[in-house]
Amino acid sequence: MIAEVPTIAIEQVFVWNNNSVIVDEILAHRLGLVPLNVDPTLMTMKGPEDPPTDQNTIVFHIDITCERNPKAPKGSTNPAELYINHELLSSHLKWTPAGEQEEVFAGKPPAPTNPNIVLAKLRPGQQINMELHAVKGVGKDHAKFSPVATASYRLLPQIKIKKPIPPNLAEKFQKCFSPGVINIDPRTREVSVDEHNVRNDSVSREVLRHPEFQDCVELSRVRDYFLFNVESESAYPPERLLPEAIRVMRDKLAVIREAAEALREKTSSAADGDVPMADS
């Protein structure tokens, strides 16, 4: 999910004019990191030698000039009142459709997912005029293509109570775990593990520090129960990222399998059963 699920990001920036205080390469880098709302399945991967087409490239333009606001209130020190266009925001990226793109992206015109990212600050007389080319890529090439902010997994914690906990220690026992993990029966003061909330336990092992709870509990993990934590940062809704990651994995397997079957074909067709081996 982090490194191989593809997304769209700005890869090339053509600067026609930029006399702002932020230099071209810094601004280009900032532009590259802007998450775009384009569904990656609608585009193809652009190879290094491929010419840009409407299938593999999305073009944006930026043309912004900062001016003095003639209607600014007297004595104001607020740049938002003093100047027009004093900030270059991600909402200033204007998509220029090419070829069939107008129909393909009709439902959702390509734009940054967040329109309020400040990319540069301007003062009167400063101007930025650029052309941006967004392409499809994967996170192992550059982190800007990564579809997630974070993606991690952990195993489901398992808490086994092996000896009944004395009722006077029930509260103390409960406090050894994350909130909601241990239930205390209000009548019998019997402690039990909450089936649904066990997953919230941090497995801090606090309970093992107290001598009174010695041999009372066993902390472990369910070895085949995975909890994924995915924070999407792109066009994908988070629930779609796991299937996408699985698809990438299956594509890889298919490629290797094809190569392995071709290799088997080659070996069996050689009459003497010799295997073509590479020098190692």
Next chain:
Amino acid sequence: MAAAAPVDKIKVLKSSPDLSAATYQIHDESHTIGNALRWMLMKNPKVEFCGYSVPHPSENVINVRIQMYDNLSSLDALITALADLDKVCESVEDAYIASLREDKFERWEERT
């Protein structure tokens, strides 16, 4: 980016004369495939030994070593493992989609 000359996805490295024990060099793969494939191969009772390594972090290849019992072909075992791994992926995907369709999950959106 991609190399100019096309390279073989799988190469058999010099080892024993038949394929009962062989090392396969898989191009453009890493621990993602290596570990899963080794795990799947080890599930096969006909496999005597299986291991993988990334020879050097800056070379984008993995080496998978497979040794078989009874002079069986390690290439067949590799292909079976790949097929089985694909089936595992498929069933995980199906189970996930089926569970997602039940629509019993929490949705949480961060306001900016």
